[in-house]
Amino acid sequence: xxxxxxxxxxxxxxxxxxxxxxxxxxxxxxxxxxxxxxxxxxxxxxxxxxxxxxxxxxxxxxxxxxxxxxxxxxxxxxxxxxxxxxxxxxxxxxxxxxxxxxxxxxxxxxxxxxxxxxxxxxxxxxxxxxxxxxxxxxxxxxxxxxxxxxxxxxxxxxxxx
Numbered sequence: 001x002x003x004x005x006x007x008x009x010x011x012x013x014x015x016x017x018x019x020x021x022x023x024x025x026x027x028x029x030x031x032x033x034x035x036x037x038x039x040x041x042x043x044x045x046x047x048x049x050x051x052x053x054x055x056x057x058x059x060x061x062x063x064x065x066x067x068x069x070x071x072x073x074x075x076x077x078x079x080x081x082x083x084x085x086x087x088x089x090x091x092x093x094x095x096x097x098x099x100x101x102x103x104x105x106x107x108x109x110x111x112x113x114x115x116x117x118x119x120x121x122x123x124x125x126x127x128x129x130x131x132x133x134x135x136x137x138x139x140x141x142x143x144x145x146x147x148x149x150x151x152x153x154x155x156x157x158x159x160x161x
Contacts, residue, residue, distance in 0.1 A: 002087050002088055002089025003087075003088045003089065003092075003097060003100065003119060003121045003158075003159075004085060004086065004087050004088070004118065004119070005085075005086040005088075005100060005101065005104040005115055005116065005117055005122075006080065006083040006084065006085055006086070006115070006116040006118075007083060007084045007086070007104055007107045007108045007111065007113050007114075007115055007116070008082060008083050008111065008113040008114070009056065009057075009079075009082065009083065009084050009107065009111050009113070010111050010112070010113075012055050012056060012057060012058075013055070013056055013107075013110070013111075014054050014055060015040055015054040015055075015056060015064060015066070015077065016040060016054045017054075018103075018106050018107065018110060019038050021106050021109070021110070022038065022102060022103060022106045023035055023038070025102045025105050025106050025134070026098075026099075026102050026149075028134065029098060029102060029134070029137050029138075030098075030149045030152050030153075031145065032145060032147060033147060033148060033149040033152060034149070035068075035149060036068045036069050036070055036071065036149075037068075037069045038066060038067070038068060038069070039066075039067050039068075039069050040054055040064055040065070040066055040067075041064070041065050041067065042061050042063070042064060042065075043062070043063040043064065043065045043074075043076060044061075044062055044063070048065060048074075051064070056077060056078075056079050056084055057079030058079070059079075062078065063076045063077065063078045063087075064076070064077045064078070065077070065090075066099065066103060068095075068099065068149075071095065071150075072090075072091055073090065073091045073093055073095050073096035073099060074090045074091070074096070075087065075088055075090075075096060075099050075100040075103060076088075076089075076090075077103070083116075084107055086100045086103050086104050086107075087100075088100040093153070094153040094154055094156050094158065095149065095150055095153040097121070097122075097153075097156070097158055098137060098153050098156065101122055101133055101136075101137055102137075104130075104133060105130045105133050105134055106130075108129070108130040108133070109130045114127045114128065114129060115127070115128045115129070115130065115133050119159075121158055121159050122136050122137070122158060123136045137156065139152065139155045139156065
């Protein structure tokens with residue numbers, strides 16, 4: 001079963017245009033780690049396709065995928081009745097969950113919206129502000145953090161609420 005988040009969007013937007021702010025969010029979540037470049041593909045019939053399009057909503061593209069270059073994790077993005085649906089279900093790893101949450105944080109900041117987490121996967125609450133979601137993704141450890149993004153992601157505990 002996938003983990004889904006929803007963010008109300010006020011208007012259409014370019015996915016690639018948010019990548020700069022998304023990288024800032026990821027650096028806050030993974031301090032001291034190198035963050036690989038992000039890529040965007042179109043997902044259709046179980047296949048990844050290159051795309052020059054990147055608007056949400058876009059009825060001609062059923063789903064986009066955002067990926068870290070060189071990593072298998074992918075987060076699906078689709079328009080659902082005025083909301084951006086963020087779907088994490090390909091690999092079901094902590095790294096995929098963090099990427100999806102970081103996308104939700106970034107879009108929520110840009111659109112002044114709350115993040116809906118129906119399954120309460122990231123918090124005990126269904127609706128979270130971008131700041132509350134970011135706080136839920138902080139690692140509280142007295143020990144030094146690993147230097148790799150993947151290793152740091154394994155320190156998160158999700159779905160325990």
